[in-house]
Amino acid sequence: xxxxxxxxxxxxxxxxxxxxxxxxxxxxxxxxxxxxxxxxxxxxxxxxxxxxxxxxxxxxxxxxxxxxxxxxxxxxxxxxxxxxxxxxxxxxxxxxxxxxxxxxxxxxxxxxxxxxxxxxxxxxxxxxxxxxxxxxxxxxxxxxxxxxxxxxxxxxxxxxxxxxxxxxxxxxxxxxxxxxxxxxxxxxxxxxxxxxxxxxxxxxxxxxxxxxxxxxxxxxxxxxxxxxxxxxxxxxxxxxxxxxxxxxxxxxxxxxxxxxxxxxx
Numbered sequence: 001x002x003x004x005x006x007x008x009x010x011x012x013x014x015x016x017x018x019x020x021x022x023x024x025x026x027x028x029x030x031x032x033x034x035x036x037x038x039x040x041x042x043x044x045x046x047x048x049x050x051x052x053x054x055x056x057x058x059x060x061x062x063x064x065x066x067x068x069x070x071x072x073x074x075x076x077x078x079x080x081x082x083x084x085x086x087x088x089x090x091x092x093x094x095x096x097x098x099x100x101x102x103x104x105x106x107x108x109x110x111x112x113x114x115x116x117x118x119x120x121x122x123x124x125x126x127x128x129x130x131x132x133x134x135x136x137x138x139x140x141x142x143x144x145x146x147x148x149x150x151x152x153x154x155x156x157x158x159x160x161x162x163x164x165x166x167x168x169x170x171x172x173x174x175x176x177x178x179x180x181x182x183x184x185x186x187x188x189x190x191x192x193x194x195x196x197x198x199x200x201x202x203x204x205x206x207x208x209x210x211x212x213x214x215x216x217x218x219x220x221x222x223x224x225x226x227x228x229x230x231x232x233x234x235x236x237x238x239x240x241x242x243x244x245x246x247x248x249x250x251x252x253x254x255x256x257x258x259x260x261x262x263x264x265x
Contacts, residue, residue: 010155033198044195046091047102050188051110052125053083053117058132061122062142070116075109078144081185083137085124087113091193128222128235129186135226140180153181159245168237170223170230183242186225187235 032038053061062082079086087109092098114124143149163177196204220233231237244251 010151038198042195043094044091045094045098045102046193046195047089047106048191048193049087049089049106049110049126050079050190051085051087051113052127052130052188053085053122054125054130054132055122060130060133060137061120063117063120063122064144066120067113067117067122070119071113073112076113078146078149079185079188080144080149081138081182082142082144083130084144084185084188085113091195126188126190128188128220128233129225129238130188131224133186133225135176138178138182138186140182143180143182143185156181156243156245160247162247164242164244165248166238166241168225168228168230168234168241170228170234172228172230174226174228174230176226178242181243184239187222187239189235190219 055061060083064082064085075088077086117124163179165177168174216233222234223232
């Protein structure tokens with residue numbers, strides 16, 4: 001997603017073209033649904049994992065371009081910051097020992113990536129928020145050197161019109177500001193993708209929402225940020241606040257809404 005975006009600036013005509021294309025896409029989707037033109041479902045599940053790169057001292061290492069060059073696999077991609085990687089596991093048909101196969105593929109992929117990172121004195125780590133991150137690590141100069149991230153940052157910062165304010169009140173309280181969306185790069189996660197038929201979509205969506213709280217409770221592993229102990233799971237408020245284009249006044253009024261999608265993984 002966004003791999004072919006070239007550096008440049010968006011103007012009003014670009015936004016209008018985007019809206020026109022979006023309307024055409026939605027019209028096409030509506031027609032596909034009405035005419036039942038989707039392929040027969042194969043009950044597939046995909047998986048992507050966002051990773052951190054760190055050195056022997058546990059500090060983040062801004063080396064994703066160099067590590068990806070050594071990995072040399074399309075399964076691995078950049079993520080928002082230079083200390084991030086993303087691995088995409090090939091979709092598998094649900095059934096039989098699918099979870100055993102997925103687990104083995106994940107272990108193999110991560111072990112290979114870790115060996116390649118080791119050539120640069122780095123390691124690959126999975127965790128919600130890397131607790132050793134410092135404010136100086138999460139700045140625009142450490143965004144991955146890919147045009148789409150620069151454009152994403154530029155557009156969100158322009159829409160915001162002022163610094164982003166982080167204010168998370170947990171066991172301790174963290175308050176600080178950022179001139180970019182870079183703090184969002186601290187949020188790394190595992191994402192599951194399930195193929196379903198249009199008729200089942202609402203039921204599956206509702207079921208996913210129903211188990212979200214339990215999933216967060218079981219998977220909570222991001223209590224620390226910038227040396228402060230916050231929520232057991234600090235990613236939701238961090239993600240929202242580091243990408244929210246609304247000024248504080250509109251946030252307090254509940255007007256509009258913050259972005260709800262990831263950085264493009």
